[in-house]
Amino acid sequence: MTSLTKRTSGLVQRKTEAHRNAEKERGSDEEEDEARRVDDEEDDKGDAKDTRLTLMEEVLLLGLKDREGYTSFWNDCISSGLRGCMLIELALRGRLQLEACGMRRKSLLARKVICKSDAPTGDMLLDEALKHIKDTQPPETVQSWIELLSGETWNPLKLHYQLRNVRERLAKNLVEKGVLTTEKQNFLLFDMTTHPLTNNTLKQRLVKKVQESVLEKWVNDPQRMDRRVLALILLAHSSDVLENAFAPLPDEQFDLGMTRVRGLLELEPETESAKPNANELMWAVVAAFTK
Template sequence: MEEPKPRRRNVAKAEAEEKKNEVVENHEEEHESKDDGDKMSRLTLMEEILLLGLKDREGYTSFWNDCISSGLRGCVMIELALRNRIELDKATSRRNLVSRKVILKSDEPTGDVILDEALKHVKETQPPETVVSWIEYLSGETWNPLKLKYQLRNVRERLAKNLVEKGVLTTEKQNFLLFDMTTHPLQNSVMKAKLIKRVQEAVLQRWTNDVHRMDKKMLSLIVLSHASDVLENAFAPLNDQDYELAMKRVRQLLELDYEAETKKKANASHDVMWAVFEAFSK
């Protein structure tokens, strides 16, 4: 009559073990989710744009996309401004937004090689240049041979390597008949899915009609994703109704009077962002 007791103890022990494993699994999932969130917060604006533009399996951007190069340089200027390294000089009644000069606010390194390279150029350039000029110089699209030294080279490859180090992409070699090419296929699909979801939510569930209440990095991501011709990749999964609404709201952002927006809330660093938007609206 005493034999069932060990059996009950074994059942109880098994249940306890199962609950323990469940707690451990949940903790691991929470930890992984937190890690992904931390990684997302560490991605630069340039890396997010590149990630949206990369083909997941192929590991490279479209050969037909000739907009992403200058778009990434616009990201560099905005990222430096959001990190309080640069700002625009004071506005005057005689000069419009894109005529104002970019001036150094702090030369403290950012820790990002591409940003620090651009920051060094800004620091060493006198007289100061405009946002439009800097986008041209950094992308190498200038007719002035004396300014070619400012070109940021191999930006996409360097950004891709950053994303490899952050565990988002991986590295492969692909043969294209006449040549071999290093590619960077997607490794962490969860992180890209979260990025796409954040962009979608910004113009759908989290939309606000007051552009000044939007997170400045997200606002920049939307506008420069459009300028870089990669925004469509974030909206492609949406149903027709949400897609139309999302594009309608993006158009609202693109049709803003950026000059007027600088006067609503004066901020010399944020003015760099508005100037970049204005540069791409021409």
């Protein structure tokens, strides 16, 4: 009788363990399905014939001089701005999220970045950043990841987190998408690879999208704005390239657009992130640049 009880107990234990494993696998599959669904939704937005750009590519395109094919030598903000774009892009695609705020209501900048799904994105830079975040224990904050991915760390043991040649790799992506071309320019002491603009229509469409979001299509409520457009405006400003989109405007519209952008920058990220359907990680990145 005792032997039968032990065998029965062992059978129940094995069934329970099998059930747990099945639940774990099901949960993992659901996360991957959700990530794919988010990607599909992103792909379906807009005209299917349009070239789809990531936030990083859009910010770089705004910063590139059309004929010269390189960003301003005086711009020291775009490097960290592009890393912020990566985090937001991964969050919008359902790959990353912030840890729960807990009972003590941690601030956005104190909460760790958690890998929600490691399903490939199809973009090498995004997948490289995602792998770093997934493999890192204990997790790091948004501010830390921006610094680590930029290589701005004093810890030599963490230098391997740096994503190298980001601007050049993004420019090559835009070349493959038919937006830029590749040339060599001589700068007296050295030769430099440049990427002049070839698809002016796409660049003008991007500039118009930014302009209209704070002028003709202004809704005066960040919760009602398209999240990607809102992120683009805030990160373009943090990368010091936003004024390039407003430069062609008449003075009156330029001033109005910049006034509305300043209004967005003055929003309190903690408050905005607590609103329904807000992306917490996006506002954490904004907080990291505006704190």
